[in-house]
Amino acid sequence: MKSRRRPYAEQRPQDLGGGVWSVPVPIPGNPLGYTLVYAVDSPKGPVLVDAGWNHPDAWQALSGGLSALGLDVSAVSGVVVTHFHPDHAGLAGQVRQASGAWIAMHENDAALVRIMNEHTADEHDDFQSDMLRRAGADPGETRRARAPRPTPPVPPDRELRDGDLVELPGRKLRALHTPGHTPGHICLHLEDADRLFTGDHVLPDITPHIGIYPFDRDDVDPLGDFLDSLDRVGELGPLDALPAHEWIFPDVAARAAQIRHHHEEKLVRLRALLAQRPAPLTIWEVAAMMTWNRPWDELSPVLKGMAAGEAAAHLRALEARGQVRRVAGVDPVRFQALDS
Incomplete structure (x- = not known):
């Protein structure tokens, strides 16, 4: 099926009806x-769902887009962030400066934002280097695959938990904790209109990155959390989905089921690949064996690092299901299939 994705230049602010509007905000240098x-x-002023990347062009698009819809950024009463990533939370601080708006996000992502603000860029680089080394990347790959750290978002004023209502007088906007893409990702159910703001959790044509950081953690299972969260979204039924990327689409439950099926098939293929190899493999070796949108050798070093994070999340999910094991006492960490 041909993608309906259109370039940013063709996007326009839209009145979606029912007191909901959308403003496309560019992400410089991102596909x-x-x-x-x-x-x-809201009677107290509009509440934004996400804010966009912290960049002058993005700020102009956000403030100008709101103005084109008859709204004023200085009147915004609140920003609820679906997750802490910079293309969602980056401009929240500037909106707060312009309007005095509160900022809210899930407590798990709020904790990560505090950690990010407490550490320097050099400490971030050291963290990435050690993580890539333990995954099995060679020294050259470790240097090249480090991603530059974006400016951390500002800490929120309010922290949300699953089921909390966002302050929106006269309406019901409920937070649904949907971890996986980040530990504190939330969807937002506009219950009075049967619409679901899905953030990056459920997108119409692509699937979000599900990684594990550090790659060799054994105390969390982000892919397992993501699959469970897809089931929770599916239980809401065929709501209209308002995602953070691509386009608005109907029947979020059907799309959630498709994404779950995609990952289950990926897990089956990965288990089969590991079963064919007699020796345990590093995370980096597993990532190189998996199927991506381009051949492994054509991925940029930074994209290889992201692919390794996703490979690690799939390995961890298989480990949690008792289908693979990690070899004890080795560095870099290695995984091996268990007999079925």
């Missing part, structure tokens, strides 16, 4: 192109 920021009407 996703833009983040869809939503505004929801």
